[in-house]
Amino acid sequence: MLTVNDLTFSYGRQRVLKNISFQIRKGELCALFGPNGTGKTTLFKCCLKFLVPDSGTVRINGKDIRRLPPRQMARLVAYVPQAHHCAFPFTVSQMVLMGRTPHLNRFFTPGAKDRKVADQAMQTLGISHLSDTAYNRLSGGQQQMVLIARAIAQQTGLIFLDEPAAALDFKNQITLWQTLQAIAEQGTAILACTHDPNHVSWFCHSTVVLDRSGLLAKGPPGQVMTQEMMDRIYGDACRVWNINGLKIMVPGTMDTGTTNIVAFPGNRKGIHHK
Amino acid sequence: MNCENTEKLHKSILGPGALILALAAAGLCCIQAGTCQVPFSMVVKTILSHLVHWPDPATIPALNHTIIWDIRLPRTLLAMAAGVCLSVSGVVFQGCFRNPLVEPYVLGASSGAAFGAALGIVFPIFFLSVQIMAFIFSALAVAMAYTLARTGPDTPVVTLVLSGIITGSVFAALVGLLKYLAQDTALREIVFWLMGGFYYAGWQEVRILFAVAALGLGIIRISGWKLNVLSMGEEEAKSLGINPGTTQFILISLATLMTAAAVSATGIIAWVGLMIPHAARLMTGPDHRRVVPVSAVLGAIYLIVCDTLARTLTTAEIPIGIITSLVGAPYLFYLVRTRGGQIVGR
Numbered sequence: 235m236l237t238v239n240d241l242t243f244s245y246g247r248q249r250v251l252k253n254i255s256f257q258i259r260k261g262e263l264c265a266l267f268g269p270n271g272t273g274k275t276t277l278f279k280c281c282l283k284f285l286v287p288d289s290g291t292v293r294i295n296g297k298d299i300r301r302l303p304p305r306q307m308a309r310l311v312a313y314v315p316q317a318h319h320c321a322f323p324f325t326v327s328q329m330v331l332m333g334r335t336p337h338l339n340r341f342f343t344p345g346a347k348d349r350k351v352a353d354q355a356m357q358t359l360g361i362s363h364l365s366d367t368a369y370n371r372l373s374g375g376q377q378q379m380v381l382i383a384r385a386i387a388q389q390t391g392l393i394f395l396d397e398p399a400a401a402l403d404f405k406n407q408i409t410l411w412q413t414l415q416a417i418a419e420q421g422t423a424i425l426a427c428t429h430d431p432n433h434v435s436w437f438c439h440s441t442v443v444l445d446r447s448g449l450l451a452k453g454p455p456g457q458v459m460t461q462e463m464m465d466r467i468y469g470d471a472c473r474v475w476n477i478n479g480l481k482i483m484v485p486g487t488m489d490t491g492t493t494n495i496v497a498f499p500g501n502r503k504g505i506h507h508k
Numbered sequence: 509m510n511c512e513n514t515e516k517l518h519k520s521i522l523g524p525g526a527l528i529l530a531l532a533a534a535g536l537c538c539i540q541a542g543t544c545q546v547p548f549s550m551v552v553k554t555i556l557s558h559l560v561h562w563p564d565p566a567t568i569p570a571l572n573h574t575i576i577w578d579i580r581l582p583r584t585l586l587a588m589a590a591g592v593c594l595s596v597s598g599v600v601f602q603g604c605f606r607n608p609l610v611e612p613y614v615l616g617a618s619s620g621a622a623f624g625a626a627l628g629i630v631f632p633i634f635f636l637s638v639q640i641m642a643f644i645f646s647a648l649a650v651a652m653a654y655t656l657a658r659t660g661p662d663t664p665v666v667t668l669v670l671s672g673i674i675t676g677s678v679f680a681a682l683v684g685l686l687k688y689l690a691q692d693t694a695l696r697e698i699v700f701w702l703m704g705g706f707y708y709a710g711w712q713e714v715r716i717l718f719a720v721a722a723l724g725l726g727i728i729r730i731s732g733w734k735l736n737v738l739s740m741g742e743e744e745a746k747s748l749g750i751n752p753g754t755t756q757f758i759l760i761s762l763a764t765l766m767t768a769a770a771v772s773a774t775g776i777i778a779w780v781g782l783m784i785p786h787a788a789r790l791m792t793g794p795d796h797r798r799v800v801p802v803s804a805v806l807g808a809i810y811l812i813v814c815d816t817l818a819r820t821l822t823t824a825e826i827p828i829g830i831i832t833s834l835v836g837a838p839y840l841f842y843l844v845r846t847r848g849g850q851i852v853g854r
Contacts, residue, residue: 313744321607324794
């Protein structure tokens with residue numbers, strides 16, 4: 235689906251990406267993982283043609299993206315940005331319908347089929363009840379779902395997500411990753427960049443690990459997300475625990491059992507401490 | 509379901525037929541108003557006699573021909589076309605820059621036009637006409653802002669707005685210089701020109717501005733969907749299959765053409781391009797495919813009403829820029845206080 239070959243990119247003299255190569259297959263949910271400042275976003279932007287790499291190629295479905303005009307490109311790959319404020323109060327259904335843009339005719343008038351695809355996308359994400367609500371009034375988690383629904387309505391074989399879980403609470407993070415798993419199961423390849431090693435090892439089929447020296451590893455998280463790898467990325471800040479076969483990354487110096495929970499008088503409403 | 513019904517209702521109220529009807533009615537009322545009272549039926553008869561030669565033009569008093577056909581009708585039509593140009597280019601600039609607070613003059617179109625006009629007024633021997641000078645320098649100012657902002661293949665919005673402000677202030681300074689150098693009569697003329705007005709409206713101006721307005725409105729209406737997508741931001745627009753650079757360039761060029769044409773024909777009329785798109789958005793929602801035609805009609809109606817006020821409120825004529833600001837500011841203030849969330853989408 236996606237083949238990145240020997241990609242190199244620099245901002246001015248500062249080299250950000252060096253000889254990156256990896257592949258993503260159909261139906262693969264792949265995490266692009268690495269600490270801050272290792273060029274995850276830059277790699278993303280090179281793959282989406284927002285930036286032009288110094289050398290190397292990106293192929294989607296075997297096609298070199300340098301030769302794809304935006305419209306053709308948008309039929310092959312969808313991009314889900316981080317939830318953001320929108321300048322005008324579009325409703326959720328209007329936002330999702332915009333995903334149909336690369337499939338519309340020359341006069342950009344969405345027809346019954348386009349509306350149906352958009353409705354189905356909203357159903358998949360469980361946001362149909364929000365369809366007439368203004369996007370800007372939604373919570374961060376709901377906004378992220380809307381943007382994913384838009385990408386699904388775009389009906390591409392490949393979806394890129396930029397930090398999809400960054401603005402979400404714990405439950406919504408889990409819902410989000412499970413949704414992504416369900417989408418991948420239907421044959422869509424997904425590349426999502428993330429900071430959270432737990433998400434990588436809990437939910438993804440494979441991971442591409444970047445650090446300042448370049449590509450560190452590509453493979454299933456079970457093999458890649460090891461204690462050695464964490465040490466290499468984070469120094470000794472992170473320990474890998476294994477609970478019932480599930481890998482959990484915890485802080486390397488964790489002070490257990492000494493935390494006091496103090497109930498504040500003003501806090502009575504929602505929080506109950508046991 | 510409820511929302512869908514309201515949407516249908518809005519669609520029927522704001523359908524193309526209804527919009528044109530409203531505009532025609534407003535136009536007739538404005539033509540009828542004036543110091544010299546002409547009965548409503550006579551207004552219709554005079555116009556019909558020119559358009560379809562029925563009733564026979566000879567049966568209409570000559571004074572009516574002069575007042576209705578030679579003075580008020582072209583003036584009203586010119587105000588309409590200027591309203592369309594300014595409000596639609598306001599929609600384009602707000603959409604392209606993803607900012608509901610920008611207006612058609614943001615890239616320096618008005619300051620450029622002012623400088624061109626001032627040149628034409630102060631040195632009448634060297635230059636062709638005030639209008640043509642205003643048009644040339646208006647377009648030139650925007651082109652300068654665009655060229656200054658261009659870095660590599662992209663034209664970032666922030667840089668564009670900044671360089672618009674810079675070129676604008678340069679031309680404003682040059683206008684100041686010309687004012688300082690100008691003789692008393694020329695100075696007076698410059699000041700009047702800067703406040704805008706339709707004093708010199710004739711059929712020639714109407715034809716040119718109408719052609720520009722129709723061309724711009726047509727293409728921008730077709731590009732409504734692209735404007736929606738563009739308002740998501742450049743990267744998202746690209747990922748949705750729209751080439752942001754090209755689309756922005758075409759739309760901004762058209763909007764500049766419309767603004768420059770309107771400014772050169774009528775002087776600087778503030779507020780219309782900022783306020784009308786907001787009013788239209790409150791009526792139709794943010795979808796540019798509807799915002800564009802509705803703000804075109806609202807802009808046209810707003811300017812003909814303001815112009816009618818300008819020429820009927822007092823015995824002398826008040827410059828229309830003053831009226832548009834005095835009427836517009838409280839209205840926009842009211843909108844922002846009561847329904848601000850719907851405009852900027854909070």
